[in-house]
Amino acid sequence: MAIEVRIPTILRTYTDGAKAVDGTGATLSALIDDLESRHAGIKDRLVEPKGEAIELRRFVNVYINDEDVRFIGGLEASLADGDQVVVLPAVAGGAR
Amino acid sequence: MLTIDQATVDAIIAHAKRDHPDEACGIVAGPEGSDRPERLIEMVNAAGSPTFYEFDSTELLALYKQMWANDEEPVVVYHSHTATEAYPSVTDIGLASEPGAHYVLVSTRDWAEAGGGNNQAPVEFRSYRIIDGEVTEEEVVVVPRLASV
Numbered sequence: 001m002a003i004e005v006r007i008p009t010i011l012r013t014y015t016d017g018a019k020a021v022d023g024t025g026a027t028l029s030a031l032i033d034d035l036e037s038r039h040a041g042i043k044d045r046l047v048e049p050k051g052e053a054i055e056l057r058r059f060v061n062v063y064i065n066d067e068d069v070r071f072i073g074g075l076e077a078s079l080a081d082g083d084q085v086v087v088l089p090a091v092a093g094g095a096r
Numbered sequence: 097m098l099t100i101d102q103a104t105v106d107a108i109i110a111h112a113k114r115d116h117p118d119e120a121c122g123i124v125a126g127p128e129g130s131d132r133p134e135r136l137i138e139m140v141n142a143a144g145s146p147t148f149y150e151f152d153s154t155e156l157l158a159l160y161k162q163m164w165a166n167d168e169e170p171v172v173v174y175h176s177h178t179a180t181e182a183y184p185s186v187t188d189i190g191l192a193s194e195p196g197a198h199y200v201l202v203s204t205r206d207w208a209e210a211g212g213g214n215n216q217a218p219v220e221f222r223s224y225r226i227i228d229g230e231v232t233e234e235e236v237v238v239v240p241r242l243a244s245v
Contacts, residue, residue: 009169010193019204059191063155068153088156091105091139094148095177095185 003031006086009022014042028062029054029075031085046087047075053081059090097235098198098223100124100172101242102132109202111138111218112176116204116212118148125163126170132242133171133198146158148187149175172223175201178208192226198234199224223226 009014015021015043021039025031036043046062047054055075056062062069063086069077079085104124104223121141122132137159142152151159163169173194177185182201184192192199203220210217225232 008193010195061156061195062115062135063157066157068157072152086157086160088160090150090153090191091121091123091156091173092143092148093175093185093188094143094145094190095180096143096147096187 002081003083003085005031005035006084008043008088011045011087011090014039024081025079027075027079028064028069028073028077028085031079034077051052051089059092061088061090062086097237098133098172098200099131099237099239099242102240103239104133104136105221105238107136108174109221112178112202112204112219113207113212115213116208117139117146117174117178118219119146119176119178121149121151121173123159123170124235125166125176128167128169128172128245131171132245134175134242135168139182146152146178166233170194171195172200174202177201177203179204179205181205182222184226186226189229189231195227199226220244 002024004020004025005023008022023034025030025034032043032046046057046060064077065084103170119141122138124136126134128134130195139151139155143150200223207217207219223234223236225234
């Protein structure tokens, strides 16, 4: 068993076009590192530095089993085999 | 080139007027790979702002799951500018994340300056491709209805 990660169109350049890839990790942070080991470059599109640490990019949404991870621990949100992860860039903009 | 039917154009403009002075936003979905904007989905602007729009994250997921279940994709991503022209801002360009979509911008500025309501001042309706930070305006062809498949 693994964790299925749904990849948005704009990030499929890192997955050879695949709409979904499998990964492993006990937390979202660990999962992202695992993805990075096979899909180099993807991590930088998901997280950004915040001081010494990293955080999820403001305009990237990640969901674990349909829950926005911002409400369940962010990068420290826990994961288990069989979980479904969806990555979706925000649809946002404006005249400002 | 964006080919879109009159009823969808009218609905997008009506949405923009209704939400003025806040920005209105939404998507027109269509079958994957078809380039046909068939199904309009008005979204709530979670930012509720005259200068910014953002789909609510929970509604965004629900929308995409529905499109995936229907083998659809976002053919058009639209939003309004309410005090400036219908041209992508630096923010719009930086956040554009659907390289396959037509980015439609409408401007309610002239309509609002003419008094809003039922006045017939034109609402700018323009379409762009936004890929890797590069904006290309494209022709908009409005048809009575989309050709049958």
